[in-house]
Amino acid sequence: SYSHPQHDQTLFEERYLRYISPLGKGNFGSVELCRYDPLGDNTGELVAVKKLQSNKQSNLEDFQKEVNTLHVLHCDYIVKYKGVCYSMGRLSMSLVMEYLPYGSLIGYLEKNKHNVNTRRMLLFASQICKGMEYLQSLRYVHRDLAARNILVASETLVKIADFGLTKVIPHNKDYYRVTQPGESPIFWYAPESITESRFSQKSDVWSFGVVLHEIFSYCDISFNPKRLYMQEIGHNVLGTSISVHLANLLKGNWRLPPPLNCPPKVYLLMRQCWAHDFDERPCFSNLGNQIETMIQDERE
Numbered sequence: 001s002y003s004h005p006q007h008d009q010t011l012f013e014e015r016y017l018r019y020i021s022p023l024g025k026g027n028f029g030s031v032e033l034c035r036y037d038p039l040g041d042n043t044g045e046l047v048a049v050k051k052l053q054s055n056k057q058s059n060l061e062d063f064q065k066e067v068n069t070l071h072v073l074h075c076d077y078i079v080k081y082k083g084v085c086y087s088m089g090r091l092s093m094s095l096v097m098e099y100l101p102y103g104s105l106i107g108y109l110e111k112n113k114h115n116v117n118t119r120r121m122l123l124f125a126s127q128i129c130k131g132m133e134y135l136q137s138l139r140y141v142h143r144d145l146a147a148r149n150i151l152v153a154s155e156t157l158v159k160i161a162d163f164g165l166t167k168v169i170p171h172n173k174d175y176y177r178v179t180q181p182g183e184s185p186i187f188w189y190a191p192e193s194i195t196e197s198r199f200s201q202k203s204d205v206w207s208f209g210v211v212l213h214e215i216f217s218y219c220d221i222s223f224n225p226k227r228l229y230m231q232e233i234g235h236n237v238l239g240t241s242i243s244v245h246l247a248n249l250l251k252g253n254w255r256l257p258p259p260l261n262c263p264p265k266v267y268l269l270m271r272q273c274w275a276h277d278f279d280e281r282p283c284f285s286n287l288g289n290q291i292e293t294m295i296q297d298e299r300e
């Protein structure tokens, strides 16, 4: 049903969407900074526009699912959906979202590592927990929780973004089985996701542990999860796939080492998230409470 642009505030007209600069490339789409300026006087708002890369039918369906996912999410710790913009006579579409000026958490922590203290890192971690708690209350699994998908709204607020891989868990199960694992971020994956393509709220908890590691490593490229795992696996592995080596490493109870100057209690939190048995991993509300307690202790 074609909604009338004037009355449907979630419909952005392409002719008023002014391109400004590129913001990055996400899951099967590129994101651009635009100004939506219907008055044509540069007083319009800045928005982040995710364009569908190739309008291959499969991508269009996945993209439509991402739009539908984001559309129903209303949480302070999840990037806000603003609407859609159809172009080429509804043949192609773009996702319009609020623009977060500080960019991804990776760039922010690398740039500000000297003035982001433990308390602020714990604040960011607790906000990600709250966003994930909200997501799980709607039976969503994110499946791509990583620092690259966390955006910084202000010095004291981060939001979860990029719902390209998000799935809804069916009501009769507590996990989602992926059939075609495409470009998989395996170094953020729980063991059961690597070996059985099984995704659940507890596999998102594993990934959260890896995000904690990234935050307390200030997203330093030389300590990023992929590099640390590959150093342990060995770069010249032949034959068997990397994921088999990674699964064996995790089965053998090897884990990412504590980041430099990481408070021991924070590393213990990561290790809780990395329990091999997913039933032993904490839930996000429990993690959130533990982190809130640490934030209080940091203040004293």
Ligand SMILES: COc1ccc(-c2cccc3nc(Nc4ccc(N5CCN(C)CC5)cc4)nn23)cc1
Residues within 6 Å of the ligand: 022, 023, 024, 025, 026, 027, 031, 048, 079, 097, 098, 099, 100, 101, 102, 103, 104, 107, 151, 161, 162
């Ligand atoms: C993977 O690439 C992206 C890029 C943008 C987004 C996205 C979605 C929804 C909202 C949103 N707000 C911003 N802001 C933003 C601001 C600055 C930058 N950078 C500024 C510095 N540059 C060198 C790199 C980009 C990137 C994103 N990005 N963004 C998601 C994934």
